[in-house]
Amino acid sequence: MITIENLTVSFGAVQALRDVTMQVETGKITAVLGANGAGKTTLLRTISGLKEPVQGSILLDGRPLVRERPENIARMGVGHVPEGRGVIGEFTVEENLRLGAMITKAPLNEGLDEQYRQFPVLGERRKQHAAKLSGGERQMLAMARALIARPTVLLLDEPSLGLAPIVTAQLMHTIHDLCSSRNLTVILVEQNASSALRIADHAVVLHLGTVVANDAASTVAADEKLRQYYLGMVE
Amino acid sequence: MVVNSSQRRMSITAMAVVLSAIASFSFGSSTRVAVALSAFLTLLATGAAIFTTPGLRSSHPVVVRAALTITTVDVVLFATYFFPANTNTNLATGAAMSIVLLGLSFLTGASGQISLGNGAFMGVGAFAMAIWANHHATSPIVVGLLVAIVSGALVGLLLGLPATRLRGPYLAGMTLAFAVAFAAILSSFNSWTGGDSGLQLPTAATPPHWLLGFFDSGTSLLTTNSMWLADIAIVVTGVAFFFMANLFASRTGRAMRLIRDNDVAAELVGVSLPRGRVVAFVVSSAYAALGGALSTLIDNAVSPSTYSFALSITILSLIVIGGIGTIPGALIGGIVYAYSNSVITWITNQTGLNPQGNLASQLNGIIFGGLLIVTMLFAPLGISGTARHLWRTRRRRTPR
Amino acid sequence: MDPFLTSRIMTDLLGGLTNGVVYGLVALSLVLVWRSTGILNFAQGAMPMVATYLGMGLLSYNLSYWPCVAVAIVAGFTIGGITERVLVRGLYGKPEINPIVVMVGFLIVLEAVAAAVWSTKPRGLPSPFSAIDWQIGGKPFGLSDFSVFEILTAIGVMAVIAALFRFTKLGLQLRASAIAPEVSRLLGVRVGRMLTLGWMLSTAVGTITTILVASNYFTGLTPQVMDGVFAFGFIAAAVGGLDSPVGSIVAGVSIGIILQFVGDYLNSNDIILTALLILVVSLMVRPNGLFTRSSARRV
Numbered sequence: 016m017i018t019i020e021n022l023t024v025s026f027g028a029v030q031a032l033r034d035v036t037m038q039v040e041t042g043k044i045t046a047v048l049g050a051n052g053a054g055k056t057t058l059l060r061t062i063s064g065l066k067e068p069v070q071g072s073i074l075l076d077g078r079p080l081v082r083e084r085p086e087n088i089a090r091m092g093v094g095h096v097p098e099g100r101g102v103i104g105e106f107t108v109e110e111n112l113r114l115g116a117m118i119t120k121a122p123l124n125e126g127l128d129e130q131y132r133q134f135p136v137l138g139e140r141r142k143q144h145a146a147k148l149s150g151g152e153r154q155m156l157a158m159a160r161a162l163i164a165r166p167t168v169l170l171l172d173e174p175s176l177g178l179a180p181i182v183t184a185q186l187m188h189t190i191h192d193l194c195s196s197r198n199l200t201v202i203l204v205e206q207n208a209s210s211a212l213r214i215a216d217h218a219v220v221l222h223l224g225t226v227v228a229n230d231a232a233s234t235v236a237a238d239e240k241l242r243q244y245y246l247g248m249v250e
Numbered sequence: 251m252v253v254n255s256s257q258r259r260m261s262i263t264a265m266a267v268v269l270s271a272i273a274s275f276s277f278g279s280s281t282r283v284a285v286a287l288s289a290f291l292t293l294l295a296t297g298a299a300i301f302t303t304p305g306l307r308s309s310h311p312v313v314v315r316a317a318l319t320i321t322t323v324d325v326v327l328f329a330t331y332f333f334p335a336n337t338n339t340n341l342a343t344g345a346a347m348s349i350v351l352l353g354l355s356f357l358t359g360a361s362g363q364i365s366l367g368n369g370a371f372m373g374v375g376a377f378a379m380a381i382w383a384n385h386h387a388t389s390p391i392v393v394g395l396l397v398a399i400v401s402g403a404l405v406g407l408l409l410g411l412p413a414t415r416l417r418g419p420y421l422a423g424m425t426l427a428f429a430v431a432f433a434a435i436l437s438s439f440n441s442w443t444g445g446d447s448g449l450q451l452p453t454a455a456t457p458p459h460w461l462l463g464f465f466d467s468g469t470s471l472l473t474t475n476s477m478w479l480a481d482i483a484i485v486v487t488g489v490a491f492f493f494m495a496n497l498f499a500s501r502t503g504r505a506m507r508l509i510r511d512n513d514v515a516a517e518l519v520g521v522s523l524p525r526g527r528v529v530a531f532v533v534s535s536a537y538a539a540l541g542g543a544l545s546t547l548i549d550n551a552v553s554p555s556t557y558s559f560a561l562s563i564t565i566l567s568l569i570v571i572g573g574i575g576t577i578p579g580a581l582i583g584g585i586v587y588a589y590s591n592s593v594i595t596w597i598t599n600q601t602g603l604n605p606q607g608n609l610a611s612q613l614n615g616i617i618f619g620g621l622l623i624v625t626m627l628f629a630p631l632g633i634s635g636t637a638r639h640l641w642r643t644r645r646r647r648t649p650r
Numbered sequence: 651m652d653p654f655l656t657s658r659i660m661t662d663l664l665g666g667l668t669n670g671v672v673y674g675l676v677a678l679s680l681v682l683v684w685r686s687t688g689i690l691n692f693a694q695g696a697m698p699m700v701a702t703y704l705g706m707g708l709l710s711y712n713l714s715y716w717p718c719v720a721v722a723i724v725a726g727f728t729i730g731g732i733t734e735r736v737l738v739r740g741l742y743g744k745p746e747i748n749p750i751v752v753m754v755g756f757l758i759v760l761e762a763v764a765a766a767v768w769s770t771k772p773r774g775l776p777s778p779f780s781a782i783d784w785q786i787g788g789k790p791f792g793l794s795d796f797s798v799f800e801i802l803t804a805i806g807v808m809a810v811i812a813a814l815f816r817f818t819k820l821g822l823q824l825r826a827s828a829i830a831p832e833v834s835r836l837l838g839v840r841v842g843r844m845l846t847l848g849w850m851l852s853t854a855v856g857t858i859t860t861i862l863v864a865s866n867y868f869t870g871l872t873p874q875v876m877d878g879v880f881a882f883g884f885i886a887a888a889v890g891g892l893d894s895p896v897g898s899i900v901a902g903v904s905i906g907i908i909l910q911f912v913g914d915y916l917n918s919n920d921i922i923l924t925a926l927l928i929l930v931v932s933l934m935v936r937p938n939g940l941f942t943r944s945s946a947r948r949v
């Protein structure tokens with residue numbers, strides 16, 4: 016479980032997050048929604064230690080994460096697929112995965128096989144440079160690279176960005192499966208609110224750095240006001 | 251009748267000039283001294299008046315800069331008459347170096363790049379001056395200085411053209427290679443450069459007769475010559491600083507600072523990056539060459555061993571300590587240079603080091619290298635930049 | 651015997667190769683630091699010089715040759731690591747002239763301190779192998795035991811570095827930290843340690859190079875022993891591409907051979923002039939280096 020309390024993060028004069036308090040249940044998918052600049056990416060980056068908050072605390076199963084180095088947070092089992100995926104284009108697919116597997120004690124081959132089973136395209140292209148992959152394939156590689164480290168928490172920053180609707184649907188399905196089969200805790204940041212809400216258990220809506228809604232996903236999805244004002248879901 | 255403040259100032263100035271002229275004629279021992287004294291005071295008063303006129307600074311900055319330059323040069327020239335020979339020699343050496351530093355400061359300030367070879371560019375100017383003087387013994391000093399400037403600019407263009415196209419350390423590395431190669435370059439042209447022993451000037455620069463008239467007939471040649479050399483160096487330095495101050499403030503100068511601060515923004519407003527960087531590098535090489543030419547004049551000779559890689563490093567240290575990218579930083583660096591040897595001798599004496607020992611002979615490197623590191627890590631703006639920074643933050647804090 | 655083997659051309663070729671591998675090693679050590687931290691280390695000659703004094707200085711305490719070499723290499727690792735931690739750490743992300751100035755300052759301080767402690771008098775290093783040219787049919791052939799040792803050592807060092815980067819977990823992390831530090835940290839790579847390690851490796855490679863230079867050239871070990879070699883090494887790295895280990899080694903060897911011919915057929919003064927000319931021309935023609943694929947404009 017991740018407990019975030021009174022978290023405030025700023026870039027100079029700009030407060031990207033203001034007094035954010037929320038909880039993320041173990042083994043559940045929590046969607047974090049909001050318009051551009053709402054502070055979603057900043058929230059994930061603060062959790063994984065890339066950004067230091069001005070105040071507030073983040074606890075992972077009781078252990079404080081604030082002021083911990085990102086590499087240690089990763090080693091505590093927090094996987095982060097960053098905005099834009101962060102695939103290393105100069106590396107081959109397999110090298111990217113090997114890098115991801117660095118921090119597990121599990122045998123490399125097992126991990127690779129597992130990921131290639133989950134994402135068969137990656138297996139076919141294992142010797143290719145990641146720069147040559149399509150957007151969807153890169154997203155799979157980024158996910159696989161995070162998963163091969165066997166994290167307990169997975170932070171996903173706009174995984175659907177730039178993907179075709181059908182690919183997005185498949186991806187959401189995969190995320191949902193992973194979560195239930197491995198008891199993964201997922202924080203899913205999405206612009207695409209409807210697909211995220213479809214698989215999420217819980218949803219948090221951010222607006223200009225503050226939490227404007229924090230409820231069961233179905234409740235948020237049903238709230239006409241939220242849909243209109245913050246999620247831009249006018250049908 | 252309404253008298254505005256600038257009219258009042260003008261009349262005060264005029265009065266001051268007349269009074270000072272009268273004063274000098276009555277106190278002066280001869281007409282010659284009186285004329286000189288009143289010329290000095292007139293320039294001083296005019297400069298001061300222009301400089302203090304409110305509003306002129308923003309409406310006619312060039313005039314104000316000219317006034318500031320003329321006044322300063324005027325005061326220093328006047329002072330050289332009273333200085334002992336070694337002070338004047340230090341002054342001349344420091345002035346020549348400050349020109350070199352000014353060029354390097356501009357390069358970094360304008361393009362964010364650095365040269366590790368300005369000692370060699372200084373050498374280009376120094377040898378150009380000496381070679382020219384040996385072939386045209388009667389040509390005026392100014393022509394020699396111009397030849398040096400052009401030579402420096404040309405060599406700068408040759409090396410700068412490829413390296414300034416690239417960001418990163420290429421220019422630094424290329425200029426380092428040039429500085430290391432300079433001795434070999436000189437010796438491959440040894441029929442021109444005089445090989446290891448270098449060149450002597452055919453005639454020493456001696457003061458003109460009207461200037462000698464100010465001195466008692468018993469005054470030593472050393473005194474009069476060192477004053478004359480200091481005067482030349484000061485006037486040239488004044489001109490060099492005046493041009494550079496305008497260049498810093500000009501459209502080109504601002505465009506160049508844009509290049510340094512933000513490539514993309516500069517490209518968006520249509521500044522040609524490579525051309526800007528090449529120009530900055532050529533200007534810096536030309537300034538270095540001018541400083542070198544003055545050094546030849548001051549030493550009355552030029553020797554290849556002076557323009558070693560070590561000199562390039564000294565130049566770098568001086569401008570970093572003075573304040574890289576600033577104009578006053580160049581002056582501070584020049585002064586530090588003029589007195590660095592005395593200071594190091596002083597340190598050697600104070601600490602009781604054996605002056606012939608290993609440590610004493612390496613003190614220069616340890617101190618200058620150490621200052622380079624410490625300045626860059628803890629006060630990267632150098633003396634002048636840090637002082638300006640402190641001054642500004644203090645002004646902002648104190649309520650008006 | 652084939653007279654070509656003992657001809658002037660062959661002799662120059664082999665002599666050039668021997669010098670060239672040294673330039674290639676210096677270039678390689680520059681590339682190691684440049685790729686991992688984006689800094690051109692102007693003290694790349696001076697840091698190993700100090701390590702060499704520290705290690706080889708033990709010869710006068712009756713330690714034998716190879717243990718001294720080992721100590722020197724360990725000293726190289728240590729100096730590289732400490733330098734990165736203490737001096738360089740604060741310079742990442744600063745304007746590009748800051749690291750240049752600091753490393754030049756460090757070069758000056760190290761050379762001055764070395765001269766103060768060990769004096770500028772050259773120290774001959776004993777060579778473990780004979781430096782006398784082999785004879786073929788009574789004529790000198792351009793190689794000696796020592797130059798073969800030199801070439802083999804260089805190849806060995808290059809192979810070890812290449813294998814480390816290509817085939818090991820550590821190498822993967824080193825490369826990842828250089829290309830994408832933030833992503834690497836998210837994957838649990840200790841990027842800070844990798845940067846330190848890059849500097850350590852680079853200085854150790856430099857130390858091996860310095861020992862070769864100080865024993866082979868008739869100069870012996872002096873505080874400024876690496877100045878000239880550094881200049882050639884930089885030229886090789888710039889010509890081959892500061893981003894390209896293979897390119898810089900190839901450029902180093904080529905430059906070594908070209909300069910040997912220049913020195914033999916023209917004049918020793920023309921060596922550095924030619925090197926400068928090679929640099930100017932190659933930057934004009936291929937600004938990013940002859941072997942670099944990506945742009946060298948890392949901003």
Ligand SMILES: Nc1ncnc2c1ncn2[C@@H]1O[C@H](COP(=O)(O)OP(=O)(O)OP(=O)(O)O)[C@@H](O)[C@H]1O
Nearest residue numbers: 026029030031049050051052053054055056057058
């Ligand atoms: N590196 C930065 N420097 C300055 N301000 C930043 C930086 N990163 C983010 N911000 C500011 O913080 C606020 C939140 O940004 P953030 O990237 O977290 O938004 P987001 O919700 O992820 O938006 P998007 O949906 O567009 O990705 C914005 O106002 C942004 O301008």
Ligand SMILES: [Mg+2]
Nearest residue numbers: 055056057098
């Ligand atoms: Mg975002």
